[in-house]
Amino acid sequence: MMKLVADFHIHSHYSRATSRDLTIPHLAIWAQRKGVHIVGTGDITHPGWTAELKETLEPAEEGLFRLKEDVAKAVAEGVPPACQGTVRFILTGEISNIYKKNGRVRKIHNVVFVPSFEAAEKLQAALEKISNIRADGRPILGLDSRDLLEIVLEIDPDCHLVPAHIWTPWFSLLGSRSGFDAVEECFDDLTPHIFALETGLSSDPPMNWRVSALDRYTLISCSDAHSPQKLAREATLFDTELAYTAIFDALKTGDLKACLGTIEFFPEEGKYHYDGHRKCGISWDPKTTLAHGGLCPVCGKPVTVGVMHRVETLADRPEGARKPNAHPFHSLIPLTEILGELLGVGSGSKRVRREYERLLAHLGPELAILMDVPLEAIATVGGDRLAAGIGRMRQGQVTAIPGYDGEYGIIKLFDEVEDRAPSMQMGLFGDALPGPAAGVQEQPAAYAPELTSQSTEPGTSVTPAEQDTAHVQPAPLPPFDPDVVSPSPVHPPSAPPSPLDALNPQQREAVQCIDAPLIIVAGPGTGKTRTLTVRIAYLIQERGVDPESVLAITFTNKAAGEMAERLAGLLGQDVASRITIKTFHAFGAMLLRQWGERAGIPSDFTIIGDEERRWILRRALPDLDRRRVDVYLGLIAAAKNRLLTPESPDLADALSDVLLPERGGEAMEAAALKAAYRAYEEALRRVQAIDFDDLVVKTVHLLEDHPDVLQTLHAHYRWISVDEYQDVNHAQYRLLRLLTAGGANLCVIGDPDQAIYGFRGADRRYFLSFQRDYPDARVVRLTQNYRSVQAILDAATQVISKSPDRDAMQLWSQFVEEVKLEVYQAPTEKAEAEYVVHQIERMMGGTSYFSLDSGRVEDDHPSARSFGDFVVLYRLRAQVAPLLEAFDRSGIPYQTIGQVPFYARPVVREALACLWLLHNPRSRLHLEVILSSGKERFSAEALDRVLAVISAHPDALAEALAHAADLTGLTAAQRRRLAALASLWENMSLGDHDSTPDGLSVAQLVERVHYFLAAQRDLTEDEEEHLRQLASRAAAFDDRLAAFLEAVTLQSETDAYDPRADRVALMTLHAAKGLEFPVVFIVGCEEGLLPYLPEDGRADLDEERRLFYVGMTRAQRKLILTHARTRFLFGRRMEQSPSRFLNDIEAALKEVREAEARRRQRKPPPAEQLRLF
Known part of the structure; x- marks a missing residue:
């Protein structure tokens, strides 16, 4: 067993607003000067700092680290012999969590402890997925503290989390500005894993004892040092083995023999002890704050509520109460501050530094001087007045000007009154020194330092020069919320209104219009989605419409998901699930899966995204550079959106508005476009794939060429709703005209002022001509905005009013x-x-x-x-x-x-190609993607030879791959790759191509593909992370592989948010x-x-x-x-x-x-x- 002084919570020079001297050598020097045995490294989440730690530290006792020999020798030269001692480092770091919970923004700082560099690097990897951990040694995470704790616990069972400076108004667990009222509110189900709390500089243990809910936690104190000289201004005392586990066993149990208490600031010295406004010079105790209604008399704004006020608000015990099994504590003043007061100069002056160094050289570490060294010895070296001052401090006889609103307080030892003879106090670890022990030994029972002050009436003194912190015992204070100065009475909520009752008159008119085609002109923020969903619910609930006869079309997966969620809330999940809610492209994919074979499209067709489109066109026309490939693909998409084929005689004329001139100034020739379009379509047929635009185009062709299919849809979908109608293109418009030709009721909603996709072929003229297309149509305008303040709406209206062909609509x-x-x-x-x-x-x-x-x-x-x-x-x-x-x-x-x-990243595309191949073994495209990726990629000639072999065995891919591996001219690595792919396919081939093999989820398939790719080459850290993210995104699809692949391909830009x-x-x-x-x-x-x-x-x-x-x-x-x-x-x-x-x-x-x-x-x-x- 060994008596230890520990300071866990500090920072490195990688933290903002910290000293450049916060390096391991400097920390080791100052730890010995102060008398600290265990120092937290701080900033363990920063990769740069971790690298420095590895260069200067080596493993010592279990979970602890010491200086490497060469560093230790250099450090010893900067430490007075009287101060030299054992120093160990423990891996720690502070994390700032800023997030919303229970309707309020929370800003909580937490200190994490890890037992090894391996655990630290795992923690870094986990947090780097969430935020940038390299910008600051104390990273900012938009992450719930409870979720951070979960991550920490999953890294290693010996990782721990301790909430930092729990009373500070900002950035703390119980802080008045952005904290909680209880530990349980913050950490929820993981609260049992919290066993210790850091009290912070502005509170001491007796203040914490007044809140009985904190009794089960061990209170620790740390310096939160932003420079090495600030080490041990607060610290925690132990009597344990020098080992990581022993220290935490002491903290978890609170054993009075192992955990010996804390070294404290006088809490008044902390910069958030009192309430106040630093800029206005306002410093108040809690009662004065309440007397002023929480408002600063200078500026009229809410004051910053300090720690003392916050403790009073949450306290359920009177001042002076002692919790059961309370640990002792020692309130100290830094030696430099004492010397500064004695010498009448600043604590950072040269005179103070010289005297400080002299005292350490003769008497030993600072903490020993402040607590252990006999006063006679101090008087011999430093003079009687220094000994008297330290004696007064040991007895708690100080005068305090409390800190407030970020301003540190001032603790004074001397005044004009004749000093009393100093007496002794207990030693650092409770060993009695000669003389009466009247200080710390009695402090746990009732801490009442003798303070001088000017008597003031509450509410009359704006800035008391010196406040007496030995107050008359206050009555309990009501809770004070600085953000609500004059709270209004809270009334119990009434019963929730029905969806129809909650609508405004225009919305209600739109919902109840069911006997004619309907166009709803809905300005931004006017409740467009709510109106559309309530209308569908009204049809089903009030008018008896069959949910399966309802089709709702949106433009993004996000919008479709939101509509489905709202309808489930209105109708129940069982009913809502019977409604077809799709994007145009997802609806087309559904129809083509069902009836596509009538049009020569296999039911297991592959849908390709932008990267695969580039791949196909480059393979078809290898002489094209990347820029020209993108130009051609853009024109092909524009042609498809206009229902134009390569053989359309008016192809060039119809695309005249998008045939962009090349940089050289010459327009692209129509013949070249037709040739590229024709080659692209032939390549798609060869690999049995269709692109994004084909999902609508081929559906239109299917319905035009097969009237019986169209009649089936006419009978099925009698109620059709379309969101964002101003963004439809010609192909989508044509699809809707076909679907409604059988008399289905059509409701469209949108805003021509928000038509922004003309470059993709969207045409707002279809919105403007709706009444011409449907002469019996009714028009409803939604003008009440539920989103923005009026000033924003007025400014936006002034901008859009300059548009031509606009119907004025004032929001x-x-x-x-x-x-x-x-x-x-x-x-x-x-x-x-x-x-x-x-x-x-x-x-x-x-x-x-x-x-x-x-x-x-x-x-x-x-x-x-x-x-x-x-x-x-x-x-x-x-x-x-x-x-x-x-x-x-x-x-x-x-x-x-x-x-x-995300899905365009190379390793993700490669993994998705494997999944597509499992879904459709005849997908030549995805086989090409797999074999053309990585270091041992196949040349075009080798790829053609492999594909030729595979084409000869279309229904036996594993056998075909095995035969291909025997081809001459392949490298050993390429042969191994073909064999591994054969094994992958054989082990995971699907009986039902829409779902996964028995017992495997899509996420598990992704994991197996991950292993396959890792076996082929060394994946980078980023690639590993991307594959883990892919598995995470697949988890929601259970075993529905086809649904996952389709959702991935049809994702829009907005869906990524x-x-x-x-x-x-x-x-x-x-x-x-x-x-x-x-x-x-x-x-x-x-x-x-x-x-x-x-x-x-x-x-x-x-x-x-x-x-x-x-x-x-x-x-x-x-x-x-x-x-x-x-x-x-x-x-x-x-x-x-x-x-x-x-x-x-x-x-x-x-x-x-x-x-x-x-x-x-x-x-x-x-x-x-x-x-x-």
Whole structure:
């Protein structure tokens, strides 16, 4: 057994706002100077810091690490002989969790402990999937603390989590600003795995004892050091073996013989002890805060509620109460502060440093001087006054000016009153020293330090010069919420209204219109999806319509899923599941699976995505470069959307609006297009595949050529609803005309002002001509907006009103807060990106203590936002690079939508090709993808030979692959690959091609494919992670392989957005369609960019205006439009001017700001390993 001083919670130089001296050598030096035996490494989640730790540390006792021999020798030179001692390191790190839970934003800091570097690297791998862990030593995660704990426990059973500084107003478990009222609220079912709590600098154990719910937790104290000199300003004491497990056994049991208590700040010295406003000079005790209604008398805003107030709010015991089996504690003042007071200089002055070094050289480590060394010895070396001051501290006889709102408090030992003779205190580990023991020994029973103060009446003194913290025992305080200064009475909710009753008159009119074709003109945020779903539910519940006769068509899988979920809530899952809810393409796929053989399409046809389309055309026309391949594919898609074939005589004329000139200036020849189109279609037939556009085109041809199939559908689907009708193209329009030709009731909904997909062939004219197509149609307009504040709607209306051929429709909202749009001009695109990051930090009330202390945020901000409340929109993907750099530097978690699609990543495509091959063994395309990937890829000639062998055995793939492996000219690795693929297929071949083999889920199939790929080559860490993500995404499909493959292929850009991920979203304006966010940034509001004016001059200014309108109307509460004076784009820096759309917004609705000029600052050097000293 060994008596130990431990300081677990510290930081490294990789954390923001920390000292460059936070390296292992410096920490080892200061640990010995302080008298600390076990030091947390801090920042164990940062890969750079972990690499440094591996270079300087080596394993010691179980779970602990010591300096390597060469480092230890260098460190010894910087430690006075009187201070040299044992130092061990334990792997720890703090994590910042910011997320929404139970309707509030939570900001919680947690300290994690891991027993090995292997566990640390597993933790890093797990967290890097969630957020950027390299921007800050204390990473910011948009992750529930409960889920973090689950991850930690799954990494290693010896990993642990301890909530950090639990009372701090910001960033803590019980904090007044963004914490919980109980540990259980935070960690839910995993609460039993929490056994210790870090109390923080602004509270001491007696304050925690007043909350009986904390009795079962062991209280620990740590320094949270941001520089080596701050080590052990708080620490935890043990008497255990020098081993990881022994330390945690002591913490878990709370054994008074093993866990000896803590070293504490005087809590008044902590910077969040009292309530107050630092900027206004307001410092209050809790009763004074309540007397003022929580409002600062200087600025009128809510004060920051401190730790003392928060403890009073949650306390169920009176002041002075002692919890059962309480551990002792020792309240100390750092030696440098004592010396500074004695010498009348700052604690960091040279005089203090010289005296500090002299005392350590003669008396030993600082903690020993403060607690153990006899006062006579201190007087001999440091003088009687120093001995008297330390004696007073040991007795708790101090005067305090409490800290508040980020301002550290001041603890004084001396005043003008004659000092009393000092007495002794217990030794560091409870060993009695000569003389009376009147200090710490009695502190657990009733801690009442003697303090001097000026007597003040509550509510009359704004800034007490010196507050007496030995208060009269206060009455229990009512809970105080700084975000609700004057709470309104809470009334019990009434019974939920029926769906029809909850609609406004226009929505109700649309729902009840069932006797004629119906077009609903629904502006943004007017409840479009709700109206459509309630109408379907009304038909089934009130009008007796058979659910199976209802067809609802959407444009995205996300919209289809949302509609299905809402209908399940209205009708019940059994009834809702009988309704057909599909995208146009998924509906076409369903029909082709059922009747496609009538049109020569096999039922097990393969659907290919964009990458496979490129693959096929390059194989068909190998002389084409990548750019020309993309041009041809775009034209082919446009032709299909217009129902044009390679043989259509008017192909070139019909595509004249999209036949883009090449860079050389010559238009593409019609003959070349026809040849490419013909070759592409022939290649599709050869590999028995159809592309995305074929799903609608071939369905139209099927219904036109087979009237009996169409009649069957006429009899089946009598009620058809279409969402986003303004975005239909000609093929989709034709499909709807066919489906409704038998008299089905048609209801379409949309907004021509949000038609933004003309470049994909969508034509808003079908929306505008609906009444001509259906003369008996009725029109209903939805104008009440439930999303945005009125100012945003007014500004958006001013922009869109400039569009020609627009029917005026004024949107209105009940949200009429006095807000303005912000228009900000930045000097460059990088400054623009930094502005976005800073604004997000400000609106969240800060994402770190650095944000608060550096003034980057306003301390009066309500902290009502989480990361998922923000979106940053841009016109082009090329704009995203500076945004990613800024977000990576900040550590703010984010997700990008519309960059490289997940399913387009090479290893994911390879795995999906394996699954497609299992689903359809005759899919030559996917066999080619598999054999042409990896290091031992097959040449085109070898691939053709293999495919020729396989073609001769179309129904026996495993046998064919085995025969192909015997071909001459193949390498040994290629032969092994063919044999492995044969084995994979043989072991997992499917009897029913729609489902997986017995007992295997789709996720398990993915795992087996993962093993197959790993056996062929060394997968990178990213590839391994992508395959794990693929298995995770497949889990929801159980054994439905065909459904999974189809869903993957039909996924749209918007479908990639995950609203459950609490991260800032970065996406194109197009991808934002159908989404909404409390706060929206639109960056790059510049001429040439928004509106986008390509060099070929073929710009659709009306559609660009509608696109800007769509972006503006995504905003619920705040809209920020930014532009840059210069921007680096497409390889050159360009002078930019503000977008014309900004000028369309009247001055009364916007606040225009410009970046302030500032001096050029030297760019900080990149993170690098520091030298030893």
